[in-house]
Amino acid sequence: MSYTNNKNLPKIRREATRLVHRGWSARKVGRYLGFHHTAVMEWYRKAKVIGDHPIPTRSSRPKSHPKQLSKEIVEKIVKKRLEHGRYAEALHKELLNDGVKVSISSVKRTLERNYLIKKRSPWKRYHPHQDRPYALKSGDLVQMDTIHRMIDKKKRLYVFTLIDVYSRCTFAKAFERMNARTSIDFVLEAQSEATFHFNMLQSDHGPEFGKWFSEQVKKSHRYTRIGKPNDNAHIERFNRTLQEECLDKVSNNVEEINCALKKYLRYYNYERVHGGINYQIPMQVV
Numbered sequence: 262m263s264y265t266n267n268k269n270l271p272k273i274r275r276e277a278t279r280l281v282h283r284g285w286s287a288r289k290v291g292r293y294l295g296f297h298h299t300a301v302m303e304w305y306r307k308a309k310v311i312g313d314h315p316i317p318t319r320s321s322r323p324k325s326h327p328k329q330l331s332k333e334i335v336e337k338i339v340k341k342r343l344e345h346g347r348y349a350e351a352l353h354k355e356l357l358n359d360g361v362k363v364s365i366s367s368v369k370r371t372l373e374r375n376y377l378i379k380k381r382s383p384w385k386r387y388h389p390h391q392d393r394p395y396a397l398k399s400g401d402l403v404q405m406d407t408i409h410r411m412i413d414k415k416k417r418l419y420v421f422t423l424i425d426v427y428s429r430c431t432f433a434k435a436f437e438r439m440n441a442r443t444s445i446d447f448v449l450e451a452q453s454e455a456t457f458h459f460n461m462l463q464s465d466h467g468p469e470f471g472k473w474f475s476e477q478v479k480k481s482h483r484y485t486r487i488g489k490p491n492d493n494a495h496i497e498r499f500n501r502t503l504q505e506e507c508l509d510k511v512s513n514n515v516e517e518i519n520c521a522l523k524k525y526l527r528y529y530n531y532e533r534v535h536g537g538i539n540y541q542i543p544m545q546v547v
Contacts, residue, residue: 399546428538434522464484
């Protein structure tokens with residue numbers, strides 16, 4: 262059974278075997294369908310094994326290759342990955358230092374075949390780079406993020422958080438759902454509560470901050486680098502503070518959390534001194 266892209270051929274093979282079952286010879290079936298009689302005989306033998314089902318097309322992938330990696334090299338790549346968890350480029354360099362000549366593509370392919378490499382999500386779309394502005398006044402750079410809190414094994418609630426890098430003024434609110442529409446509502450409510458204008462928003466590549474959010478928010482928006490949480494360091498640190506001083510003390514209920522957030526944010530923005538701004542209160546800086 263040679264390789265083909267014809268999606269109907271598996272059913273044609275089944276029909277050929279059915280005609281043979283009815284008493285047609287392999288040559289007659291071959292002339293009728295336009296195939297060689299030896300192919301019809303092979304299909305008939307295959308049908309005896311799988312039954313009266315469409316006969317699938319076998320893969321054209323070769324079973325072996327004269328330049329394939331030896332078993333020893335594959336085992337070294339896998340062993341190094343499991344021992345230290347290094348990425349493909351580092352493993353490639355270590356193998357070269359050990360005297361093992363192998364290409365970087367072969368290292369990546371070996372890790373992929375052994376399910377030891379994490380592929381980039383197809384939903385992570387490319388976003389053009391936008392320079393990070395200097396936070397010289399309130400609103401120049403506002404970072405956003407989302408805290409996921411488990412209600413039970415399958416259900417979550419989401420706390421959207423926002424912080425102004427210059428003044429450390431913050432805003433947060435809990436929602437039952439996480440999507441771009443919720444993100445828009447959150448930003449609009451935060452802007453109405455703030456006493457300054459948000460000039461630049463910054464977020465990670467979460468689905469709630471996707472392309473639709475960037476188009477509808479009607480504000481300048483930039484993304485952090487993938488795998489670089491330090492780019493959003495201010496909001497990440499605020500998330501930890503918020504959980505330790507507020508969220509961990511209330512139950513996982515949206516209404517209760519929002520009530521607690523109103524009291525805590527009033528304290529955080531108007532009373533709590535902040536070491537990152539020389540022990541001033543955020544609203545004093547604003």
